Amino acid sequence: MGCAMKNAGRASVGRLAWVIAIAGSCAPVPLLAQRTEENAVTQSGDAFGRSVGSERVGLYSQDDVRGFDPIDAGNARIEGLYFDQQDRVPQRLQSGSVIRVGISAQRYPFPAPTGIVDYALTLPGERALATIEMERGPFGGFAGALEVEIPIANGLGIAGGVGGRNQIRPEGGRNRFRNFGVVMQWQPSPDARLIAFGGGYSNAGDEARPTLFLSGDALPVHVPRQRYLGQEWAERNNLSRTFGLIANLPIGAFRIDAGLFQSSRMTGNAFADILTGVTPDGRSAARFIIADGNNEDRSLSGEVRLSRSWQSGAFSHKVAVSLRGRDKQRLFGGTQRIALGPSSAIAPDPRPRPLIGVGPESRDTVEQLTYGAAYSLDWQGRGSVDLSLSRSRYRKAIDFADLLRPDIAVRDDPWLATATGSLILARKLALYGGYVRGLEEAPIAPEIAINRNEAPPATRTRQMDFGLRYAVSDHMNLIAGLFSVKKPYFNLDTSNRFRELGSVDNRGVEVSLAGSVAPGWSLVAGSIFIDPKIGGEAVRTRQIGDQPVGSLRRRSIVNLDWRPAAGHSPLSLDFALESLSARMANAANTLEVGPREALNVGGRYRFAIGSHKALLRGQVTNLFNDYGWQVSSSGGFTASSSRTWTLQLVADI
Numbered sequence: 001m002g003c004a005m006k007n008a009g010r011a012s013v014g015r016l017a018w019v020i021a022i023a024g025s026c027a028p029v030p031l032l033a034q035r036t037e038e039n040a041v042t043q044s045g046d047a048f049g050r051s052v053g054s055e056r057v058g059l060y061s062q063d064d065v066r067g068f069d070p071i072d073a074g075n076a077r078i079e080g081l082y083f084d085q086q087d088r089v090p091q092r093l094q095s096g097s098v099i100r101v102g103i104s105a106q107r108y109p110f111p112a113p114t115g116i117v118d119y120a121l122t123l124p125g126e127r128a129l130a131t132i133e134m135e136r137g138p139f140g141g142f143a144g145a146l147e148v149e150i151p152i153a154n155g156l157g158i159a160g161g162v163g164g165r166n167q168i169r170p171e172g173g174r175n176r177f178r179n180f181g182v183v184m185q186w187q188p189s190p191d192a193r194l195i196a197f198g199g200g201y202s203n204a205g206d207e208a209r210p211t212l213f214l215s216g217d218a219l220p221v222h223v224p225r226q227r228y229l230g231q232e233w234a235e236r237n238n239l240s241r242t243f244g245l246i247a248n249l250p251i252g253a254f255r256i257d258a259g260l261f262q263s264s265r266m267t268g269n270a271f272a273d274i275l276t277g278v279t280p281d282g283r284s285a286a287r288f289i290i291a292d293g294n295n296e297d298r299s300l301s302g303e304v305r306l307s308r309s310w311q312s313g314a315f316s317h318k319v320a321v322s323l324r325g326r327d328k329q330r331l332f333g334g335t336q337r338i339a340l341g342p343s344s345a346i347a348p349d350p351r352p353r354p355l356i357g358v359g360p361e362s363r364d365t366v367e368q369l370t371y372g373a374a375y376s377l378d379w380q381g382r383g384s385v386d387l388s389l390s391r392s393r394y395r396k397a398i399d400f401a402d403l404l405r406p407d408i409a410v411r412d413d414p415w416l417a418t419a420t421g422s423l424i425l426a427r428k429l430a431l432y433g434g435y436v437r438g439l440e441e442a443p444i445a446p447e448i449a450i451n452r453n454e455a456p457p458a459t460r461t462r463q464m465d466f467g468l469r470y471a472v473s474d475h476m477n478l479i480a481g482l483f484s485v486k487k488p489y490f491n492l493d494t495s496n497r498f499r500e501l502g503s504v505d506n507r508g509v510e511v512s513l514a515g516s517v518a519p520g521w522s523l524v525a526g527s528i529f530i531d532p533k534i535g536g537e538a539v540r541t542r543q544i545g546d547q548p549v550g551s552l553r554r555r556s557i558v559n560l561d562w563r564p565a566a567g568h569s570p571l572s573l574d575f576a577l578e579s580l581s582a583r584m585a586n587a588a589n590t591l592e593v594g595p596r597e598a599l600n601v602g603g604r605y606r607f608a609i610g611s612h613k614a615l616l617r618g619q620v621t622n623l624f625n626d627y628g629w630q631v632s633s634s635g636g637f638t639a640s641s642s643r644t645w646t647l648q649l650v651a652d653i
Contacts, residue, residue: 318376432481466482493543
């Protein structure tokens with residue numbers, strides 16, 4: 001293992017063959033397959049969203065579930081326990097995540113309307129293992145990582161690693177990611193464990209990407225891709241950390257599951273590059289830079305859950321009581337607006353660095369405590385029922401640095417009820433459904449808003465869904481469901497202030513087909529069709545249309561992984577097709593951006609380096625170099641990524 005670490009540290013770009021030869025010369029150690037066996041397609045049971053290592057597959061992601069952001073809503077979990085996430089969980093801490101929504105949220109205690117992102121930690125195994133990862137691309141960037149699993153004593157072990165990426169971004173520009181993480185687990189018995197973990201990442205040299213706001217109802221000319229058109233001095237940097245303690249312990253006939261977590265993000269410098277009044281020929285009437293810095297988001301959160309399970313004939317019962325809470329502190333504001341005058345969205349327009357000075361920050365404090373009880377009944381071979389009732393105590397206060405602005409204090413103490421269940425109609429057919437109420441965070445004001453970075457109070461939300469699951473075969477499931485998710489709608493008003501403008505109901509249909517088609521063939525496919533509708537005074541008075549800005553009506557995916565020789569070949573090929581409908585592009589609903597399709601192709605080759613398993617992974621994304629526009633919920637335009645390739649070497653040693 002020491003030999004591998006030493007030589008991996010000296011590996012250079014373009015010398016993958018040299019790394020393979022050096023790794024093969026190291027003395028063999030006991031092997032547990034880890035990163036070389038990761039494959040998001042073959043490990044997914046549905047098309048709703050799963051990440052495995054650095055790969056992700058599914059209709060939904062950590063920032064988009066049924067048209068909403070579950071992380072912004074406050075719906076993150078670590079090992080199933082409540083976690084108030086302030087920034088990404090370091091890659092070296094997690095083995096992956098799953099989106100729990102619809103049928104995948106059945107039997108899950110205390111579900112949430114916007115869905116849940118549930119992270120799984122990277123836990124140590126019973127034998128020593130080290131994994132080296134090296135990657136070239138995309139756009140010529142370079143990344144590398146080293147992870148280890150070290151057993152210390154019976155039931156006690158450590159897993160962790162370090163990694164870094166020198167990234168060349170799709171729109172040009174460069175930045176540097178560095179990350180680390182350590183997980184220690186003590187498992188004194190098969191049903192008891194204690195876990196402590198900590199990690200973080202830094203991002204430096206990240207120049208602000210220009211965001212375009214149009215002058216009318218015509219799209220601009222294509223912006224050149226892979227060419228940086230921003231200001232070289234507008235570099236952003238931040239540091240994020242995640243720490244936690246988890247206990248899963250039996251206590252007589254009961255079980256206690258508890259977690260305490262701290263998540264923080266510190267921003268040294270932050271810039272936004274805004275071009276307004278952009279015309280079809282690429283000219284911008286005004287360009288301005290928003291400079292910010294010395295901001296911090298910090299949250300201490302956790303959950304204690306006491307449960308008991310028992311069997312009564314064909315019935316399985318489980319009762320649980322839960323106490324979860326958070327104490328969140330934010331420093332924000334003090335921004336400086338730097339006017340640069342007319343500019344161009346399609347050609348470089350460098351300006352000299354001005355004198356930059358940010359003002360005092362405002363303070364945002366949130367305290368929330370939620371207690372509740374849940375009951376679960378599983379009738380073997382017939383169905384299940386899950387009920388919960390919670391009471392949440394929510395307190396929010398904003399102390400503005402601007403003495404002319406009145407401070408804000410908000411209180412809410414809602415009762416939150418959920419009811420979900422399933423009914424087995426036939427051997428291969430099941431019906432599921434549910435009703436969930438929640439208290440979720442609202443989106444933060446975007447960069448162009450005059451109250452940028454201000455966070456509205458949490459809002460009451462609700463979700464209803466039902467559908468069918470059909471077992472096409474023993475290894476393939478078809479899921480089709482209807483849903484409605486209703487929330488208050490926040491966006492920019494006519495004065496560019498971010499505030500509540502009404503309510504939005506995202507109603508839709510989701511379809512998932514996932515599993516093994518035949519030995520060696522794995523499929524993850526699905527579509528979501530959404531009809532989002534805004535209601536309220538702003539729509540009635542025609543200040544805005546009834547379709548949210550940036551909303552899609554359809555997203556479809558097809559992921560196919562083929563490994564010849566009935567799944568035993570060292571070579572496998574994979575294909576991923578994504579198709580997006582037209583997207584609403586302005587608040588008046590008078591402009592749409594066209595549909596987009598992108599095809600990714602890749603392959604894996606598995607081989608041995610002595611007694612060690614290794615994997616060579618190559619992929620080309622956006623094979624046909626499709627050009628499209630991405631539109632934010634506030635109406636900002638950025639170009640989609642162009643065709644690129646990556647080549648990755650992974651070795652378990």
